[in-house]
Amino acid sequence: MSDTPRPYGLVAEFDRPEPMLAALQRLRAAGFRRIEVYSPEQVDGVDEILERRPSRTPLVVFAAGVVGAVGGFFLQWYGSVIGYPLNVGGRPLNSWPAFGTTTIELAILCMVLAGAAALLRACRMPLLYHPIFDAPGIERASRDRFLVCVEAGDPRFDPDRLSRLLHVHDPVRICEVPA
Amino acid sequence: MTAAAFDETRRVLEPGVTETSMTDHVSDLVLERKTPLWWWIGFGLSLCLLLLFVVSLAWLFIRGVGIWGVGWPVAWGFAIGNYVWWVGMASGGTIISALFFLTRSEWRSATNRIAESMTVFCVACAGIMPVIHLGRWWYSYWLFHYPNTMGTWPQFRSPLHWDFVAILVYVIASVLFWYIGLIPDMATLRDRATRRWQRVLYGILALGWQGSSLHWREYRSAYLVLAGLMAPLVISVHSIVGLDFAGGLVPGWHETQFPPYFVFGAVLSGFAVVLMLVIPLRRALDLGGVITPRHLDVLARLMLTTSLLIGYSYGLEIFMPFYRGEHAEITVVLSYLTGHYAPWYWAKIVLNAVIPQLLWFRAVRLNQPVLFTIAAGVVVGMWIERYVIVVASLHRNHSESSWAVFTPTFWDWATLAGSAGLFLTGFFLLLRFIPMVSMFEMRELVRKQKREGGR
Numbered sequence: 001m002s003d004t005p006r007p008y009g010l011v012a013e014f015d016r017p018e019p020m021l022a023a024l025q026r027l028r029a030a031g032f033r034r035i036e037v038y039s040p041e042q043v044d045g046v047d048e049i050l051e052r053r054p055s056r057t058p059l060v061v062f063a064a065g066v067v068g069a070v071g072g073f074f075l076q077w078y079g080s081v082i083g084y085p086l087n088v089g090g091r092p093l094n095s096w097p098a099f100g101t102t103t104i105e106l107a108i109l110c111m112v113l114a115g116a117a118a119l120l121r122a123c124r125m126p127l128l129y130h131p132i133f134d135a136p137g138i139e140r141a142s143r144d145r146f147l148v149c150v151e152a153g154d155p156r157f158d159p160d161r162l163s164r165l166l167h168v169h170d171p172v173r174i175c176e177v178p179a
Numbered sequence: 180m181t182a183a184a185f186d187e188t189r190r191v192l193e194p195g196v197t198e199t200s201m202t203d204h205v206s207d208l209v210l211e212r213k214t215p216l217w218w219w220i221g222f223g224l225s226l227c228l229l230l231l232f233v234v235s236l237a238w239l240f241i242r243g244v245g246i247w248g249v250g251w252p253v254a255w256g257f258a259i260g261n262y263v264w265w266v267g268m269a270s271g272g273t274i275i276s277a278l279f280f281l282t283r284s285e286w287r288s289a290t291n292r293i294a295e296s297m298t299v300f301c302v303a304c305a306g307i308m309p310v311i312h313l314g315r316w317w318y319s320y321w322l323f324h325y326p327n328t329m330g331t332w333p334q335f336r337s338p339l340h341w342d343f344v345a346i347l348v349y350v351i352a353s354v355l356f357w358y359i360g361l362i363p364d365m366a367t368l369r370d371r372a373t374r375r376w377q378r379v380l381y382g383i384l385a386l387g388w389q390g391s392s393l394h395w396r397e398y399r400s401a402y403l404v405l406a407g408l409m410a411p412l413v414i415s416v417h418s419i420v421g422l423d424f425a426g427g428l429v430p431g432w433h434e435t436q437f438p439p440y441f442v443f444g445a446v447l448s449g450f451a452v453v454l455m456l457v458i459p460l461r462r463a464l465d466l467g468g469v470i471t472p473r474h475l476d477v478l479a480r481l482m483l484t485t486s487l488l489i490g491y492s493y494g495l496e497i498f499m500p501f502y503r504g505e506h507a508e509i510t511v512v513l514s515y516l517t518g519h520y521a522p523w524y525w526a527k528i529v530l531n532a533v534i535p536q537l538l539w540f541r542a543v544r545l546n547q548p549v550l551f552t553i554a555a556g557v558v559v560g561m562w563i564e565r566y567v568i569v570v571a572s573l574h575r576n577h578s579e580s581s582w583a584v585f586t587p588t589f590w591d592w593a594t595l596a597g598s599a600g601l602f603l604t605g606f607f608l609l610l611r612f613i614p615m616v617s618m619f620e621m622r623e624l625v626r627k628q629k630r631e632g633g634r
Contacts, residue, residue, distance in 0.1 A: 017626070040198065040367070041622045042395040050392060055400035061408075079324055079332035086334070098336035101419055102344045108412050109348040112405060116355050119401035120386070123394045125362075127387030139370035141390050142363070144199040144622075 008131040008179040009034075009151040010162050012171040013140075017043045020146040023169040024049045027150065030165060034154040038132065038141040060118040061111045068110025072103045135177040149177065189473055191285045191624065196468040198622040205614045205621075206364075206371050208464055214611065217463060222607040228600020235593040236311060244314050246590040253573045253585035258312030260565040261595055263420055263441070264448065265305035265602075266346065267561060270413045271449005272298030273353065276360070277409035280402075286477045288620040289469045293460060294453050295357040296613070300605035301452075302350050304598045309346070311594075338419065338426035345419040352412055356405050362388050363398070363619040417445045424568065431511040431572030434499065440492040447485035447531065448561035451554040454478050456606075458551045460615060469616055472545055479544040482557065486535035493532055511575045519584055520571040523563050530560025562595075 014020040020037065027035055028049055037046050076099040080086070085093050120126070132138055132149060141147050150162055163174055239246060249256035272294035279287040310319045322343045324333050333340050365385035372378045388394060421441035424432035434440070457478065461470045497516075500508035515524045534556055537543045544550065570585045609615075 037392040038390050039392070039395070040202070040390060041363075041619045041626070042399055043392070046392045047396055052392070052396060055397050057397060057400045058404055061404050075324055076335040080335050083326075084330070084332040088336075095336055101341040101415070101422075102335060104415060105341070105344045105348045105412075105419075108408055108415075109351060111408055112348075112352045112355055115401050115404050115408070116359060119359065119397055122397040123388075125386040125388065130387065130389060132389055132391075142367040142370045142388075143202050 008177040011149045012166040014146045019169040034151040038147040057118045064110045064114030068107035072106030136175040193468045225603035229604045232597025257591040260569045262308035263565045267445030269298045269301035270445035273413040277406040280406045338422040345416045417442045430507040443488040450482045451557035454554040483538040490532035527564040530556045
């Protein structure tokens with residue numbers, strides 16, 4: 001171990017979510033902080049154990065909605081009142097009820113684009129390479145296996161101690177992830 | 180009926196389906212299976228129709244809209260009818276994928292990918308139609324509101340412009356929603372691929388998805404928000420399509436009920452198309468384990484519900500002119516019922532409102548050939564409905580001196596058939612290259628059912 005370069009981390013592979021969650025609890029109790037779970041679908045409880053903050057996407061989307069609505073209305077007001085005033089039978093130039101639908105559509109457009117952009121940014125996608133892609137067995141994390149990875153950057157990182165901790169929960173295997 | 184038979188139609192999963200077997204089966208359909216003969220035949224025929232579409236459009240661009248039967252007073256012909264029809268079918272797909280996601284319907288997971296893929300190409304067909312019906316289509320970009328050297332701005336008060344914006348937003352949002360829903364499945368294909376080109380292709384499409392808990396948390400949050408936006412968006416888009424007509428003064432169009440009326444019709448045709456795709460695909464792709472009789476039953480019930488809604492609107496369409504006592508409108512309604520377009524009118528009534536009443540019977544809902552036929556009838560019926568609304572209303576306008584009859588030409592029919600070719604070509608390609616069932620959602624469903632002690 002000591003003469004090899006420092007790995008990226010250590011992964012334990014589980015074939016069911018329940019032991020994976022138990023192992024995660026134990027790791028947290030033992031004071032590990034830099035843990036990540038790779039799973040084929042969302043597992044309830046992981047975020048609570050890892051004490052993650054909720055996603056900020058809804059806030060971003062809400063802000064984009066406000067910007068889109070205000071901007072969309074302004075666009076129509078400018079176009080109809082300043083840019084190209086057209087007197088149709090003496091009706092007011094700022095006929096705001098008629099601008100409602102387009103305002104809503106443009107707000108939704110901004111929100112959808114902002115939601116997609118926020119997702120990509122939060123996930124750091126598109127990403128061509130990540131060290132975890134070299135982990136043995138990662139290809140099954142998108143199919144039916146659940147991987148827990150403790151990163152070497154964790155101050156308490158110690159492969160032997162980790163192996164002892166994780167073995168209790170009956171993983172399929174425990175491997176090092178090369179850096 | 181026995182309890183066992185009843186139970187059979189309540190299950191969203193057949194016994195024995197596991198996360199692994201389902202994932203392997205669905206991804207192998209794309210990665211490993213030799214392209215079957217039926218796919219080549221279907222794709223070939225679709226390509227012929229697409230070619231017809233290209234030829235029709237080329238001829239249209241060379242000669243102008245005079246090659247169609249449109250003229251005066253029927254200035255809106257097939258193109259607008261096709262447009263409303265296509266965008267309506269797209270709406271049904273979005274309703275299944277967005278609205279029923281929000282209601283947490285268990286039966287949605289197996290069908291939403293088919294529904295969304297259908298939506299994407301229906302919207303593509305719909306988007307083309309209004310552009311080609313412009314006499315001078317090369318000015319279509321004038322609808323975009325941007326500061327320009329001409330110093331012009333579009334007429335923001337016009338329902339036609341609202342419609343342009345709605346379609347633009349709907350196209351962008353549908354494609355994004357569909358693609359974001361694909362990302363985790365693309366990662367599965369990337370990880371399971373054996374051939375290099377597949378690994379590269381799906382690796383790029385997966386954008387580097389890792390399936391980490393961080394990714395899933397962000398993904399769930401974003402998908403929920405997008406679904407929550409898509410549901411009102413799809414309702415608003417088709418309401419605005421209704422306002423295209425209701426905003427004018429043409430008798431037969433000048434109706435307060437048009438926005439919901441159009442939405443009902445849209446959703447009805449959307450469910451019908453999804454059924455027409457799900458029934459054959461279930462067999463062709465061997466998806467019986469995840470698309471069960473329950474799914475067909477639910478879709479059939481939805482079709483019945485929307486058929487009742489549209490039946491109500493048909494009744495209102497006849498009742499209101501007499502209630503208002505508008506002379507011109509009564510003329511139009513009487514023309515619907517007994518005039519030149521009466522056969523079309525009665526065909527739409529029978530196909531959309533009468534025949535679907537068979538779906539009250541359980542045996543009909545579970546009989547796939549009959550269900551398919553009813554759905555096909557509804558799809559045709561909805562096209563006829565759009566045709567009648569567009570053409571039959573225009574041919575009896577306020578001024579008797581300009582009454583005339585619209586007769587479709589070969590190029591009208593060719594454009595319609597060709598647009599179906601565009602849809603089918605696109606759908607066949609997706610069928611070959613993307614998983615037709617949302618694998619990660621199905622895995623969640625399988626686990627959930629396990630936890631609840633089902634199997």
